[in-house]
Amino acid sequence: MMIDRIDNLSRELCTTPGLAGHEQKVCEIVKREFLSCNLEPVTDNTGNCYVKIEGTDPKAPVLMITAHMDSLGFVVRFIEEDGFLRVERVGGIPEKVLPATEMVVGSRKGGYYPAVIGVKSHHQTEANEKYTVDPYKSLYVDLGVSSREEVEDLGIQIGSPVLYKPKYQKIEGSRVYASWLDDRGGVAVLLDLAHELVLHRRPSTIWLVATVLEEFNFGGAKVAAKTIKPDMSIAIDGGSPYDTPDLKGEGFTFMGKGPVMDLYNFHGRGTLNGTFAHPAMVRVCESAAEAAGIGLQRQAYVGGLTDVSNIQFEGSGGVMCLDLGFPIRYCHSPTELSDLKDMEALSLLIKQMADSLSAQTDLSR
Ligand SMILES: [Zn+2]
Incomplete structure (x- = not known):
């Protein structure tokens, strides 16, 4: 079961310390898991860990999927x-x-x-x-x-x-609270995807990248984009839902209702950066969600950035980008709370997106 794999990986990743700039122990888990999928992980000077899953059509868009290993x-x-x-x-x-x-x-x-x-x-x-x-x-x-x-x-x-202090605790239903679900939960989804994506071929080449330094300065993602030069990129990361007594009514994303697609985000704390989702990526995501029968939540908010905030400006023509996440309550606190079902649905959604890409995909804005 994918949900058990995500649970087990999240437990191991959330109980392994990996401050930004000190991600090596987390990277060892990532490498081991990539190797167990018969993939060949490579690392770079920043500490990013990459694998390539070769597509069958060189004309199909190259997709880079990231999740960050570091924590604050x-x-x-x-x-x-x-x-x-x-x-x-x-x-x-x-x-x-x-x-x-x-x-x-x-x-x-x-x-x-x-x-x-x-x-x-x-x-x-x-x-x-x-x-x-x-x-x-x-x-x-x-x-x-x-x-x-x-x-x-x-x-x-x-x-x-x-x-x-690292921790991971299953609670009622499929929910867990843990240290650093942002973004070890995302890394668990990335590794789950590795296991699923190697099962068959598809037109597009897919790169999976466990990045470093996201919580610090997004440096890992920038280097990964320069190295891989993808056409499109998805950052898997957490998003704050609005379903607790203190946030109700301020937004419209909920724990347990599936993956979250950011149509717009902006830092709003002194940094002039943020992301408008690329329209082609939104189309690919929406059709994938429909095809796979996955509930997709839409979000627009000010208060955060992700790896794609920087990836979008790399390369000679920029990169088509999309933020996809799973809800995390109490984000950046020592005790973050998520639903494993949201993480599983996110993995299924991204796999469906990767499988649907081809040379015929409409990439217009
Ligand atoms: Zn994060």
Whole structure:
């Protein structure tokens, strides 16, 4: 069953630390899985991992599908005399969820040590502090040691990765909560696709790329697009649904209702970047959803970017792009929640899209 494969892969990927710039352990899982599909993974200098599934018609459009291996987190900024770590952020960290969060800290010796972000005891908290959010620079990470020397003996230094403690928990129905479903859930879908796509040939050549650095600066995706020069690209990534009490009515995507297609997204936080879905990609996606009987949710929002925000501008004529995702509640927090059925439907949808491409596909805007 595909859903079991996605469950198992998500569990393994979500419990493997891989801060942006430190994706190697996640990449080892990706490589192993590609090899088990009789594909030949290659990596590049940024750490991206690629496989090519050759098509039967060189005139059919070349499709690159990405999912990012990295996660957000921190690196050690400096170590206090008494052993507390001060951190610098990597990616879009939500500061309001951080105090008392369980973390892990990477050692140069290869392992990860458990730690907790400190918080002033409630008894000592002044009334005016109760409803404020502490900026990350004021926070400190407690490894349980008492001196800088002890920290250094563990192999932890300035620049060492600090990230949420890995977790993966099945709950009712087909739902799970975990660390980094964004985007290890996407990587699980990418690997599931590898298993399905190798079962038969199709006109288009398909590249599957597990990218690095998405949460940081999208650098992996840019290099992948320059390397592969695809005609079209899909980024598999999470999207926030609007079905919780705090977001109801602000949008129209829901957990458990299937894959999400972004018609428009924009960062809106200082970066002038975003994506209008390419009309040809939208047509291919809509017909694939109809052919496979998959519910497709449409989304337009401000507040995020993905790998295709940058891929679309690569190459001499740009790349036709589409963002496809699965709903993730509580995104970027230590405990993200998704429905495995949405991930399975997303895999089926993209497979149908890949199979439907040919030299006759209408690629006009
Ligand atoms: Zn993501």
